[in-house]
Amino acid sequence: MLATADLVDSSITKAGVDSPLMVMRCDGGVMSLDEMRRRPLLTVLSGPAAGVAGALMQERISEGVFLETGGTSTDISVVRRGKVAVQHATILGKKSYLNALDVRTVGVGGGSMARIGGGKVTGVGPRSAHIAGLPYACFATLDDLRDARLTTVRPMADDPEDYAVLDAAGGRFALTMTCAANAAGRVPEGDFARSEQEVARAAMAPLAEALGVDIATAAARLLDVGTAQVKKVVDTMIRDYRLDQDTTLLVGGGGGAASVTPHLAEVSGLEGRIARHSEVISPIGVALALVREQIERTIPGAGQEQILAVRAEAEAAVIAQGAAADGVEVEVTVDPQTSTVRAVATGATELRTQDRAHRADEAERLRTAAASLKSDPSQVMVLAKTASHTVYGTEVRRTLRATRHPVRIVDADGVIRLHVPDARVETTRVADAPEVLAKLVREATSYGDGGVRAPAVRLLLGSRIADLSGVLDPEPLLALARSELDSRTADEPVIAVLEVRT
Structure with missing residues (x-):
């Protein structure tokens, strides 16, 4: 593998290509060639990952199932809440600690x-x-x-x-x-x-x-028998990830996409389509994928400084691999049961940054949000917006006293970046945000036999969504929020989306 990478590297250099050479990872991101040389294992199962990355970026799937069909088999993966489902990879029948896309393969293809x-x-x-x-x-x-x-x-x-x-x-x-x-x-x-x-x-x-x-x-009849095998796996994945049958979209990729996806959509009653340029969806995925890095540390009783250090390490790693510093997003998760602190950083490559082929207008974004909320567009409100994201919400009365406020965050491409079944949305500015967030978190934190549970917090800052939902303790949560605000100007708007944990 290293010899192949060296050959490709020398070949594109001789051809006069000066763009950085990126390599697909099994978790749907890309990494630099130097990083691949250090950890080649991360490329295991990267072939199927490239296809679904292409579908996610190009087809703007928010909630659905991607089926990449070649001549011999179909690789099936799930997109949920605008993200590809990831789990520990199974290799040769053995569960590993390698995070990879959850891709399940069925021996049915176009040939x-x-x-x-x-x-x-x-x-x-x-x-x-x-x-x-x-x-x-x-x-x-x-x-x-x-x-x-x-x-x-x-x-x-x-x-x-x-x-x-x-x-x-x-x-x-x-x-x-x-x-x-x-x-x-x-x-x-x-x-x-x-x-x-x-x-x-x-x-x-x-x-x-x-x-x-x-x-x-x-x-x-031939198509019925062939797609029945695929449908069984698709139904299982929809059930495993609790996808909504009414909004789940089937997207077909690969050269054999038309031999499976259209008939499967017909017999299952789901909406289906074939991705544009389906036969080359994998190279499109590699080109448009985000630089990704995951840092994981076992730190018993991790404090604020230790959590922030893991976050900073992940952010620095993707910037070192060529991601634009102002576009890096870091998702931090703290698991108190295993004492694990995990930071996943993603950032845009130059090509991804320049990919501006489609921008959804306000009407299209509203229709997307309304369809996801299962509500008439006239009943959907714009709760807040930045230049890159619009926050839509509606009100659902469950009983005379209980009312839910489901929220959808839609980006400029028309992709739903976040589904929240019940949320509070507050708009403030950077200078006031620490005090406002402290009050909101204090009001929404629950205490019980299971310990302290702070609300799931996401912050919309400029073009970024800072996902702080993986932290349960209020103090480290607020420390992470302050670190997101540090480099921002005092008057810059901040939108906080808080989801109370049940």
């Missing part, structure tokens, strides 16, 4: 071959046309498919012998998910996986005859 028996489609995959060394039937010509006869084969020595193929004038061809999607009209014009529709229908005709149905029904 997955149909399996038949007893007059029905019994399965799809895991063998793909690529591994079997067979061309897709839908990418042949009508002349190639002349006199096509449906038969079954054992593609590899250890495979069952029920994989469907066509023996025709032009040779042997695989019947794949892509063939079925094209025959069913699921692949849009101009898509990477698009074939001639007449050829796709001709490819499915022998299967339709064997099943005793028309071509459209045969294609739908």
Whole structure:
């Protein structure tokens, strides 16, 4: 791996490219080449991470499931509250302490071959046309498919012998998910996986005859069986991360996206779309990903100075790797049970900073917030705003006495950066913020058998959202807030969003 990195480095230098060379991490961020040389393990599972990073940045997903479909498999990951779900990586069946995106892989892709028996489609995959060394039937010509006869084969020595193929004038061809999607009209014009529709229908005709149905029904049955495997995992991830079925979006990426996502959206009743430039969504993700660094320390009884030191270390690390200092965001979490202090810093690379292809207007941002809040736009209020973010809220009466105030923070791209089910929003200025925050935190802190629980606090400062929700103790929380305010001018506005912990 180091030899490969050195080769790429020397090659782009010889080509006259003077931009810094960044390498994808398994947690969805990027790191400098020097950092990769120091910790190459962080690139494990970075391939799937690149795709979902592309979807997050380019497609502006706030709440949804990203499916990256290649020829052989589909990688499935979750975006929740504008962030990609991360967990400890499982490698070779063993749980590690390596933080990586929660990506679950299903052996169904655009090239997955149909399996038949007893007059029905019994399965799809895991063998793909690529591994079997067979061309897709839908990418042949009508002349190639002349006199096509449906038969079954054992593609590899250890495979069952029920994989469907066509023996025709032009040779042997695989019947794949892509063939079925094209025959069913699921692949849009101009898509990477698009074939001639007449050829796709001709490819499915022998299967339709064997099943005793028309071509459209045969294609739908093949897609039903293939997407059922993907749907099972998608349903599990929606349940695991408590995504809202009404607002969850399915986004397909990869060259085989059209063979899975459109049909899955149809049968599951969820909204679905294929990402723009889906076949190159991974390199887009690498280009637009944020520089990321995580510092974790075990500090029993960590005090304010120790927590601030871990935060400063993480911030300095991403700046050293090329992130713009004024755009770095640091999320600090203190776990009193394990005495762990964790700081995750992210910052924009030059390319990400210059990515200004889309900016949502006020009407679009309002519609996005209203849809997430499940409310009519006329019932949604603008509670506060900065140049980069708008805070929307509404009121939900649960009983005569109890009222919730759900809040959504939407950025200039139209992405919901924060979902809060019940929050208090206060606007002040930097000079007054320490006193205002101290009062708000004091009023919202709860005390009980489980210990002290300060509210989850987020501060909107300029273009940043300072997430302080990982700290439960009021004193370190306020110390972190002061550190966020230190470099700001006295009259600069500050928006505080407080969520009382139940």
